[in-house]
Amino acid sequence: MKCALCPVACGVDRKRTIGYCGEKEDIRIAKYYLHTFEEPPISGEKGSGTVFFCGCSLKCEFCQNYALSRSQTGKVVTPSELADIFARLEEAGASNINLVTPTHFVPSIAKAFEIYRPKIPVVYNTHSYEPLETLKIADGFVDIYLADMKFFSPAISKRYTGKENYFEFASRAIEFMTDSKKIVFDDRGMMKSGVVVRHLVMPSCLDETRKIIGWFADKIGDRAYFSLMSQYTPFVKSEKHPELNRKITRGEYDRAFAALDSFGVKNFFIQQLGSADESFIPEWDF
Numbered sequence: 345m346k347c348a349l350c351p352v353a354c355g356v357d358r359k360r361t362i363g364y365c366g367e368k369e370d371i372r373i374a375k376y377y378l379h380t381f382e383e384p385p386i387s388g389e390k391g392s393g394t395v396f397f398c399g400c401s402l403k404c405e406f407c408q409n410y411a412l413s414r415s416q417t418g419k420v421v422t423p424s425e426l427a428d429i430f431a432r433l434e435e436a437g438a439s440n441i442n443l444v445t446p447t448h449f450v451p452s453i454a455k456a457f458e459i460y461r462p463k464i465p466v467v468y469n470t471h472s473y474e475p476l477e478t479l480k481i482a483d484g485f486v487d488i489y490l491a492d493m494k495f496f497s498p499a500i501s502k503r504y505t506g507k508e509n510y511f512e513f514a515s516r517a518i519e520f521m522t523d524s525k526k527i528v529f530d531d532r533g534m535m536k537s538g539v540v541v542r543h544l545v546m547p548s549c550l551d552e553t554r555k556i557i558g559w560f561a562d563k564i565g566d567r568a569y570f571s572l573m574s575q576y577t578p579f580v581k582s583e584k585h586p587e588l589n590r591k592i593t594r595g596e597y598d599r600a601f602a603a604l605d606s607f608g609v610k611n612f613f614i615q616q617l618g619s620a621d622e623s624f625i626p627e628w629d630f
């Protein structure tokens with residue numbers, strides 16, 4: 345069957361061939377563990393039961409999980425083995441099951457949930473470069489969306505990912521998510537259902553940040569939380585894009601934060617500047 349699970353729609357038969365995302369049909373993961381660095385209502389006390397999937401169809405040049413997104417690491421698991429991993433994370437006290445970059449494996453992940461559906465919420469942690477057809481499958485097993493909004497302008501998304509249509513797909517995807525999942529917290533303040541829109545502030549890209557916050561205030565408002573992330577870390581020296589070879593400055597961070605206020609965004613999380621450190625990036629197990 346020709347794959348069209350992501351907007352690249354490269355059309356390969358993934359039973360036999362690796363797609364643009366770097367993966368065949370078999371699920372491959374690089375790590376699963378209790379991750380404590382998500383937003384507080386997601387991480388909780390013991391951490392979010394996070395499963396990192398290999399491959400990616402967006403391929404940002406500055407990817408913070410480069411070896412993972414470029415499929416340089418990982419091991420194959422069957423849907424049944426993945427279901428066992430969900431059960432193990434739940435047993436270990438995970439606040440939720442957190443699927444990181446799952447888009448290109450959605451039908452196989454759905455099979456894992458048919459085998460075992462944990463009682464804790466399921467989080468879909470995505471770059472948001474998603475067609476609605478794939479999201480509608482995922483929506484059947486998802487409670488919470490952690491959805492990036494990375495770029496506003498076609499020129500900037502083309503510059504850093506090679507894709508001009510990022511915002512077109514991501515904005516449609518996030519509107520679908522907020523229509524589908526209402527925000528609900530439990531009595532301990534943990535998110536049971538809802539959407540968190542994440543934006544990573546990039547060096548020299550404050551104009552993008554302001555436009556994204558403006559879009560959020562206008563189109564999404566209090567139907568979701570906004571998460572302003574400051575953890576951008578340059579891992580490789582980019583000769584093509586030298587402006588990416590630094591962390592964000594205090595001034596950029598402060599101006600991004602001020603934009604939340606000026607657009608009247610009330611529901612938000614912020615990350616302190618100290619989060620921009622390589623030690624916050626996990627080591628891969630497989």
Ligand code: SF4
Nearest residue numbers: 347350354363365448
């Ligand atoms: S998910 Fe992978 S194989 Fe499928 S269309 Fe996207 S890039 Fe191609």
